[in-house]
Amino acid sequence: MFSGNEALGFEEYVRLRQDALLRTARRLVPDPVDAQDLLQSAFTQTFVRWDQIADKNLADAYLRRAMINTRTDWWRARKFEEVLTAHVPDTSVQDSTDRYTDRALLLDVLGILTPRQRSIVVLRHWVQLSIEETAQLLGLATGTVKSTLHRALIQLREELERRERDFYAAAGTCPPGRGIARPRQKPLSAAA
Incomplete structure (x- = not known):
């Protein structure tokens, strides 16, 4: 003992x-x-x-x-089971400050990743471990960590962009600084 x-x-x-x-x-x-x-x-x-x-x-x-x-x-070990209820329960109201909203959004978006991807993203970007330290801790090759991290970051970016598009589409507005998308015009040539 x-x-x-x-x-x-x-x-x-x-x-x-x-x-x-x-x-x-x-x-x-x-x-x-x-x-x-x-x-x-x-x-x-x-x-x-x-x-x-x-x-x-x-x-x-x-x-x-x-x-x-x-x-x-x-x-x-998780089990998926559907629970039927007579009514939808009220959801709690989250703190409206940007800090907590951004953090909640990021934690929610991390949920789309596989456990391996999430582990790599957390260890690399929050715990601030190097690629080599992350690979050693998880028992993976450094190339596997790099490729998994790359794919995970792409998934996170695409999910955040999708949520932003959905948000502004539901609000009927454009994201700040983007305005209305217009087709590009060909530049006038000097010969014309």
Whole structure:
């Protein structure tokens, strides 16, 4: 079992790193409660193996890997079932500030990605890992990380553009700075 010093070391680690790791978990799963559960599960897995982690500086990498594996297990185990209700429940009103709206939109759009794509995007762009670090953490080749990231970013851009078009089409307006699209005219030649 663990001695008091090892347990205290883990408690100190959790106290220092839990906020940053919760942000990572929040980006891996769309629901805040699931993100807390995901992080708690990763903490539990890490605590059990805390004495086996020789370099405690690598504990974040171990925890991120545990979160990704757990999230993948959840994704594989999900069950789809349709629930019929007599009425559609009211939806909650989100904070109207741009910061929260943009964040909610981005987290929602991340939901279109596969778990692997989402993991790569989160590790590369939020956690700020290099391509090589991301590949090593996920056990992939760097070329796989690059191509998957490239495709994921294209999907995200296309989804955001589609949502923008739908928004302005529903409002009956044009996006700011774009005006009405007009066909290009051929330039007049000097010979004419």
